[in-house]
Amino acid sequence: MWATTSCEELRSCQITTLTCTNTLVEEAASRCDAAPARKPGTLSLEELLPGLEAAAATMFQQFVVAAAFETAAEVCALVTGMRIRAFHASWMPPGAPSTSPQLLERLQQALHSTSGALHLATPEWHSSPQAALDILRELKKMRRDDLGCQLAKTLSDRNLGLQGFALGIGMAARAREWQLAVHLFGAFSEKLDPSVVCCNAAISSCEKGGQWKIALHLFSSMPELRLAPNIVSYNAIISSCHKGQRWQLALQLFGLMPTARLSPDVVSYSAAAGAFEKGRQWQLALQTFGSMLEAQISPDVISYSAAISASEKGAHWQLALQLFGSMPEAKVAPNVISYSSALSSCEKGAEWQQALILFDSMPRVQVTPNVISYSAVISSCEKAGKWELAMHVFHSMPEAKLQPDLINYNAAISACEKGGQCQLALRLFRSLPKAELSPNVISYNAAVSSCEKGMEWQIALQLFDSMPQARLTPDAITFNATITACEMGGEWQLALHLFHAMPAASIAPNVSSYNATMNACDRGRQWQMALELFNAMA
Structure with missing residues (x-):
């Protein structure tokens, strides 16, 4: 009895929602010739349509959570149709369309009723593979990987087909749900012939989740599953080794690519160079960057950042700055990692003026400094004995909505120590607990040296x-x-x-x-x- 009543109420609520939406948009459209002046108590179309889409999206999510797949699949069409209507309506004369809020209130009431009906609905699945696939596609468009993961998890024991499993594994990878991605790949392999695309997505999810061992296990199992690793497979596993700080494995895998008749691309080179840089193998990182140029592959910002950081760590600060300076000519826009590595190079080379110039240029190219950028600039000023500048940069962090970390504090304390500002150094040291930071040996050394x-x-x-x-x-x-x-x-x-x-x-x-x-x-x-x-x- 409850199931019948719930389904009827669900259908009624959907019809009410669709009717309200159509009426609202059509009423707004009919006012195109109206006077630009807005009447009191009315909503402009610009204000109305985002609310309508959000409300319909909420209803769609409620259907998904209630497992009413067939109904939710129909709501996909409602949401898509609403977007099309909104697009066409946006071409109306500015300020012309306006409508009353009564119909919007009716729509909200319908959604409230939908929620109540869904609460009474039985957990019986009204699903088919195609309906589930439609929902997963719509969730991907809406960038709701969280709901997609919930849906894929519930349906993992069913045959979603190649596209369905690929969508689910991809959503799990983006949502950093590596356990779910691996589980879905296992379920997929049991029901269908394994796919390289799905395996790559599972490896990528492990890479994003910092699970290099599981990623390596999946990669190693590909021959057993009769899957030939492709360029994406190698890129994903090398990136996983990069994040897992396993540069030796990255080197081995990178060297296997020609044996597999695969030519490394920009992603392969960047991941390998990044792995070598993380492993403090700066010679290998720079050698990889050079090989990339010899292969006539244009480096991207990741490649440049790895090479700059490797040069800085290898005490070749001039080379690091030279690489950074060559990025505009290569039509590669530096990111915050590139800038931070260049700033650290300035610190190593005692180029505090250059550090300040680079730091000041970051907002102009729409790059937001992070705590590492600030730390490098403060340390540059500290090493140059410019404690006032160091403190100015340190105190500007809250304005940039950044909470100084322990490295920032240590650099600031050390700057005060070198500038003979004992009391200021001690004040900073004693403020660490208030900032919810625990001093380390470096903090104590700077404070004791100031004393x-x-x-x-x-x-x-x-x-x-x-x-x-x-x-x-x-x-x-x-x-x-x-x-x-x-x-x-x-x-x-x-x-x-x-x-x-x-x-x-x-x-x-x-x-x-x-x-x-x-x-x-x-x-x-x-x-x-x-x-x-x-x-x-x-």
């Missing part, structure tokens, strides 16, 4: 002693900075105590440790002790 320059040996010692509580182990830089702070404060006994504590912390004193401790002994007129340290260092 050393600011003659605040007591605070330096407090920071040093608080590190175990923060589950951090002081390193040689921490020890040396604290020893120097004690030396500057005339506390030679504390400096000597810290020096002798270094071996117990499994840290071998270096030249800076000896010099700071000897200076402390010298200030305390402990010349015999200083001489013993000198002889021990020799």
Whole structure:
């Protein structure tokens, strides 16, 4: 009884919705010759149509969730027809069409009734493969991969056909639902002959989900499934190795492509170069970029970004900037990754002016800086001793709707330390918990070093002693900075105590440790002790 009533109510609601929609659009269309002045309490067609489409899309989604496939498939036509009507109506004279909100209210009431009817509907599926395929296609057009995944998951035990499974796996890949993509591919392989397209989509979903091992398993199983990997297969698995930081595997797979009679394309080269760059194999990354040019394949922004970053990591900052500067000539627009790598190169090359020029140019080319871009600029200013500029860039981050991360804070604290701004450095350090960030060894080292320059040996010692509580182990830089702070404060006994504590912390004193401790002994007129340290260092 309930099922019959629900289906009748569903059909009634759909008819009501369609009638209201047609009436609304036709009424608006009939007002084309009306005066431009809008009457009080009316809606313009421009305001009305997006609401209509959203309302119909909501109803469509409700039918899908209720598993009323055949009805939902008919609603696809309603939504598509509404878009066509909206397109034609948009050619009306500006400001002319307007209509009353009463019919829109009726439409909303119909949708409310639809929701209630769907709530009473039984979970019985009114489906056919074609209806399900139509719905998946419409969901793809609407960019509702989330609903497409729900539908595909529910239908995974049915034979959706090649197109249906391909759509479902593709939606799962875009929605980063790698488990569902792999599950659908398995179900597809049981019901139909496996498809290279579906397998590639499943590998791609694993790549997006950071599951390089499963991606590799799928790729390796292709010969067993009588599938010949194509260029897309290789690109997906190499990209997966890139994200999984498995540069050796990427190198091996990239080298297998000629054996499989496949010529690497721009995606293959970019993925391989990116994998080598991530693995800090900057020579291989640059070699791959060079091979790409030799093969007369035009690099894209991903290739350039990998090559620039590899050059920067390989301490070839001039080459990195040269590559970045050649991008406009190659008609490749730099993205935020390209810019960030170039900014990091400026930092390595102590080119702080160039870093600021590049940073300031980003908004003009519609590239929004990210936290990495800001960090590189702050560090460039810090290394140049321009603490005021560094702080200006740091404080501009909230205006750009960016929350500074720990690297940004550390760079800013270090800039204040190098600029002799002890109190400002400590203020930044103490603000870390408020920013929901936990200081690391680098943060402590910068704060302790600022105390050393600011003659605040007591605070330096407090920071040093608080590190175990923060589950951090002081390193040689921490020890040396604290020893120097004690030396500057005339506390030679504390400096000597810290020096002798270094071996117990499994840290071998270096030249800076000896010099700071000897200076402390010298200030305390402990010349015999200083001489013993000198002889021990020799």
